[in-house]
Amino acid sequence: MSAPSAPVTPAVSGDRFAVLGEIEQRVRWLATAIIDHANRVRPNTTGLKVGGHQASSASMTTLMTALWFEHLQAGDRVSVKPHASPVLHAINYLLGELDEEYLTTLREFGGLQSYPSRSKDPDPVDYSTGSVGIGATAPIWGALARRYVATLGEQAGAGRQYSLVGDAELDEGAVWEAILDPMVGELGEVVWIVDLNRQSLDRVVPNIGGPRLAGMFGAAGWQVLTVKYGRLLEELFAREGGDALRRRIDEMSNPEYQRLLRCTPAQLRDRLPDSPELTRLVSTVDDETLHAAIRNLGGHDLRAVGDAFARIDDTRPTVIFAYTVKGFGLASEGHPQNHSSLLTGEQFGELAARSGISVEAPWQRFAPDSAAGRVCAATAERLRREPVPAGAVPVLPKDIGRTPSGRATTQAALGRVLLDLTREAPEVARRVVTLCPDVSSSTNLGGWVNKVGVWSPDERRDWFDDDPETILHWREKPTGQHIELGIAEGNLVGALGELGATWSRWGQPLLPIGVLYDHVRGAGIGALVVRDLRGRAVDPRRHSLGCVTRTRRRRASVDHDAVGGAGAAGLYQL
Numbered sequence: 001m002s003a004p005s006a007p008v009t010p011a012v013s014g015d016r017f018a019v020l021g022e023i024e025q026r027v028r029w030l031a032t033a034i035i036d037h038a039n040r041v042r043p044n045t046t047g048l049k050v051g052g053h054q055a056s057s058a059s060m061t062t063l064m065t066a067l068w069f070e071h072l073q074a075g076d077r078v079s080v081k082p083h084a085s086p087v088l089h090a091i092n093y094l095l096g097e098l099d100e101e102y103l104t105t106l107r108e109f110g111g112l113q114s115y116p117s118r119s120k121d122p123d124p125v126d127y128s129t130g131s132v133g134i135g136a137t138a139p140i141w142g143a144l145a146r147r148y149v150a151t152l153g154e155q156a157g158a159g160r161q162y163s164l165v166g167d168a169e170l171d172e173g174a175v176w177e178a179i180l181d182p183m184v185g186e187l188g189e190v191v192w193i194v195d196l197n198r199q200s201l202d203r204v205v206p207n208i209g210g211p212r213l214a215g216m217f218g219a220a221g222w223q224v225l226t227v228k229y230g231r232l233l234e235e236l237f238a239r240e241g242g243d244a245l246r247r248r249i250d251e252m253s254n255p256e257y258q259r260l261l262r263c264t265p266a267q268l269r270d271r272l273p274d275s276p277e278l279t280r281l282v283s284t285v286d287d288e289t290l291h292a293a294i295r296n297l298g299g300h301d302l303r304a305v306g307d308a309f310a311r312i313d314d315t316r317p318t319v320i321f322a323y324t325v326k327g328f329g330l331a332s333e334g335h336p337q338n339h340s341s342l343l344t345g346e347q348f349g350e351l352a353a354r355s356g357i358s359v360e361a362p363w364q365r366f367a368p369d370s371a372a373g374r375v376c377a378a379t380a381e382r383l384r385r386e387p388v389p390a391g392a393v394p395v396l397p398k399d400i401g402r403t404p405s406g407r408a409t410t411q412a413a414l415g416r417v418l419l420d421l422t423r424e425a426p427e428v429a430r431r432v433v434t435l436c437p438d439v440s441s442s443t444n445l446g447g448w449v450n451k452v453g454v455w456s457p458d459e460r461r462d463w464f465d466d467d468p469e470t471i472l473h474w475r476e477k478p479t480g481q482h483i484e485l486g487i488a489e490g491n492l493v494g495a496l497g498e499l500g501a502t503w504s505r506w507g508q509p510l511l512p513i514g515v516l517y518d519h520v521r522g523a524g525i526g527a528l529v530v531r532d533l534r535g536r537a538v539d540p541r542r543h544s545l546g547c548v549t550r551t552r553r554r555r556a557s558v559d560h561d562a563v564g565g566a567g568a569a570g571l572y573q574l
């Protein structure tokens with residue numbers, strides 16, 4: 001695969017953007033080189049494929065450069081789409097958060113992980129990702145968990161919760177299950193940035209389209225921002241015949257557009273115009289400009305991306321659709337089969353030359369006294385995080401003074417134990433949070449829910465509090481300890497995972513307990529590997545969670561970075 005040569009970074013004016021462009025180019029280079037080294041340089045004793053995703057990474061380098069080096073704040077947290085992990089490591093390296101020795105270890109035992117891992121990677125990773133859709137939604141549940149901790153009166157910091165997601169990732173059911181939950185529409189700290197490169201793993205997706213997706217997010221109450229074109233294209237749109245150019249690009253199918261990305265300027269002159277006005281406009285543009293213009297999408301324009309970030313409204317969740325080119329700046333750019341493709345030695349050498357780097361000395365940081373070096377230092381300073389002090393873990397009672405007599409269902413026992421805990425160990429009970437996908441009453445949580453109330457960011461009136469026939473009282477208040485979800489078992493698992501991780505994120509241990517029916521435990525949890533107490537295999541994407549099912553006991557121990565810890569240790573087991 002070899003695209004006609006083009007400038008790696010579109011021209012940006014102004015010192016600030018020139019420096020950012022330089023950083024972006026270095027990030028793209030480093031991300032590509034990390035993968036190249038693992039596959040073409042590091043001795044491979046087994047001969048087995050190593051892999052990595054150069055094109056998926058290049059698709060996001062502009063977005064991630066703009067985010068990290070201009071907008072991100074220390075309190076923010078980011079989930080990075082799995083196959084862009086090299087971009088995250090490249091940025092962390094430039095910020096001094098990752099040692100050079102790791103850059104040669106991608107996908108090696110003990111080295112940089114295939115996908116961002118909060119526990120196994122040596123540099124700062126906020127959310128582990130890997131299974132698409134699960135990592136994307138994790139910051140939603142992270143936001144919820146942080147709000148929950150804050151309503152306990154504990155310190156949990158503040159900041160946005162970003163998800164950097166692939167466009168094909170939006171096919172995942174977990175995404176829509178989360179977006180549909182009405183609670184999520186109130187999480188103004190949630191920001192999704194969709195890398196809209198029109199490609200999935202296998203193909204150019206013919207009907208993936210911003211407007212349809214925008215309508216779906218908009219209907220769920222999200223702010224929708226679109227970054228479609230870069231400055232060069234906008235400039236051409238303003239010229240005579242510009243309307244015809246815009247219409248032509250807007251109306252062509254994704255595969256046709258993608259084909260143009262693989263064309264030489266001469267081929268573009270032949271294929272692009274469909275009207276006399278457009279033929280005239282194209283004839284006024286030189287080859288280099290024409291070639292750059294067709295790929296000049298907003299997601300590769302630092303200024304356009306920065307403008308969108310500046311418009312984020314923190315009163316509701318935001319999604320930014322950023323149009324990008326998969327493999328941007330690489331020889332494989334825009335090719336339908338570039339998902340796992342690797343640059344050849346020759347192509348890698350060409351990229352080095354265009355990036356101003358030598359293949360022999362690939363791991364160059366910026367000189368500290370250069371403009372880019374100063375931006376890196378200032379960014380590292382801005383994003384520096386204080387270590388989180390561990391909160392006190394209440395002691396779990398070994399005995400709550402109740403001896404079962406006769407027969408009882410596990411669900412009855414669960415209801416009783418929870419209430420007993422409020423009397424025998426109130427400090428422990430205060431840390432218990434129950435979650436349920438619309439089966440609270442039928443799993444015997446009624447007494448507990450009546451006692452502790454239902455969690456809601458704001459106090460809400462219970463219109464049935466004066467109704468003598470109402471047994472289960474639905475008192476919604478910020479101090480409630482039960483979180484009610486819709487019939488959404490995927491959300492249950494996602495939220496449990498993040499509530500179980502608050503000890504490691506914010507130093508505040510919680511004891512999350514999820515309750516669902518035994519026979520539906522597979523629903524929505526399909527993305528995770530759930531085993532019973534005898535089971536061994538665990539899913540690598542979640543921290544810890546406890547599920548008590550309706551008819552039989554189950555403990556879903558889902559291992560991830562920080563399994564165990566306070567959040568898991570106190571999980572309730574019958």
Ligand SMILES: Cc1ncc(C[n+]2csc(CCOP(=O)(O)OP(=O)(O)O)c2C)c(N)n1
Nearest residue numbers: 056059130131132166167168169199200201
């Ligand atoms: C649940 C799940 N199914 C399948 C995969 C394999 N997979 C990895 S990336 C990918 C395509 C992702 O496309 P997109 O999100 O658009 O990202 P891009 O590579 O275009 O940046 C697939 C199917 C996965 N990681 N997780």
Ligand SMILES: [Mg+2]
Nearest residue numbers: 167168199200
């Ligand atoms: Mg894609």
